[in-house]
Amino acid sequence: MPARETNPNFMNGVPELLILRLLEHEEMYGYEIVQAIRDRTDAVIAVGEGVVYPVLHGLERDGALKSRRGTVNGRSRIYYSVTRAGSRRLADLSATWKGLAAAIHKMLAGGQDGEAIQRTS
Amino acid sequence: MPARETNPNFMNGVPELLILRLLEHEEMYGYEIVQAIRDRTDAVIAVGEGVVYPVLHGLERDGALKSRRGTVNGRSRIYYSVTRAGSRRLADLSATWKGLAAAIHKMLAGGQDGEAIQRTS
DNA sequence: TGCCATACCTAGAACCTCGATGTAATATGG
DNA sequence: CCATATTACATCGAGGTTCTAGGTATGGCA
Numbered sequence: 261m262p263a264r265e266t267n268p269n270f271m272n273g274v275p276e277l278l279i280l281r282l283l284e285h286e287e288m289y290g291y292e293i294v295q296a297i298r299d300r301t302d303a304v305i306a307v308g309e310g311v312v313y314p315v316l317h318g319l320e321r322d323g324a325l326k327s328r329r330g331t332v333n334g335r336s337r338i339y340y341s342v343t344r345a346g347s348r349r350l351a352d353l354s355a356t357w358k359g360l361a362a363a364i365h366k367m368l369a370g371g372q373d374g375e376a377i378q379r380t381s
Numbered sequence: 382m383p384a385r386e387t388n389p390n391f392m393n394g395v396p397e398l399l400i401l402r403l404l405e406h407e408e409m410y411g412y413e414i415v416q417a418i419r420d421r422t423d424a425v426i427a428v429g430e431g432v433v434y435p436v437l438h439g440l441e442r443d444g445a446l447k448s449r450r451g452t453v454n455g456r457s458r459i460y461y462s463v464t465r466a467g468s469r470r471l472a473d474l475s476a477t478w479k480g481l482a483a484a485i486h487k488m489l490a491g492g493q494d495g496e497a498i499q500r501t502s
Numbered sequence: 503t504g505c506c507a508t509a510c511c512t513a514g515a516a517c518c519t520c521g522a523t524g525t526a527a528t529a530t531g532g
Numbered sequence: 533c534c535a536t537a538t539t540a541c542a543t544c545g546a547g548g549t550t551c552t553a554g555g556t557a558t559g560g561c562a
Contacts, residue, residue, distance in 0.1 A: 269393045270394045270395070271481075274485065304481065358489075360395075361482050361486070
């Protein structure tokens with residue numbers, strides 16, 4: 261119960277968002293995605309394989325991703341890329357996240373001495 | 382399954398964060414908090430009473446909030462305010478959220494043509 | 503008297519992340 | 533040649549949080 265030792269909440273929906281974003285302009289495979297998220301956020305965000313793979317499967321089942329099987333050095337990889345539906349989904353999620361983040365940021369930043377919100381009622 | 386009709390994910394930990402933030406400089410009661418979140422975010426974020434009350438109880442149980450009973454016009458209200466521990470908790474959550482939000486924002490914004498990340502290996 | 507707003511509360515369901523664990527194949531090193 | 537680490541996939545159970553719906557009670561208003 262003492263908080264989380266990894267990502268302490270605030271992670272709901274984030275893996276899906278980041279995965280779609282990563283795959284938007286470059287196809288990648290699961291194991292690569294795990295490291296890419298970790299690397300590109302300077303380890304601020306780190307999701308395990310147990311998170312990434314189910315998300316990939318779910319997105320493919322929903323038609324947001326399509327997969328291609330490849331073999332490199334005898335190792336089989338499954339490359340994922342976004343479909344048109346996935347692109348829309350990313351746009352929606354991205355917009356939603358930005359809206360929420362802006363609202364939260366405003367609440368955290370402003371109003372320490374006055375709310376300055378008109379109260380019509 | 383067709384998505385959510387309310388807040389579509391990204392809400393993990395947010396009610397707790399906003400409640401602590403609201404109570405930081407002004408004591409409030411549950412019903413008031415529900416409307417305050419809705420009003421001050423222009424309805425971008427709207428949490429129901431079924432979310433707020435359990436969070437309030439949990440925070441009080443953890444010693445992050447203390448409560449005071451008041452009666453106004455025969456209506457009994459329970460005013461909550463943050464303790465010192467609650468203040469620390471807010472600071473932690475706030476810092477965590479800002480870090481995550483910055484990391485996500487960077488991933489959403491940058492790198493459409495080049496990641497520009499050195500690859501030592 | 504009936505209705506709506508205020509004000510509290512709880513319970514079940516659903517969802518998602520997290521950690522552990524399992525399977526293989528390849529490269530590395532003694 | 534054998535043991536270990538790395539790559540690469542996958543699933544399962546646990547845990548925690550939000551969401552929706554429902555329930556109780558008082559006061560103001562028509």
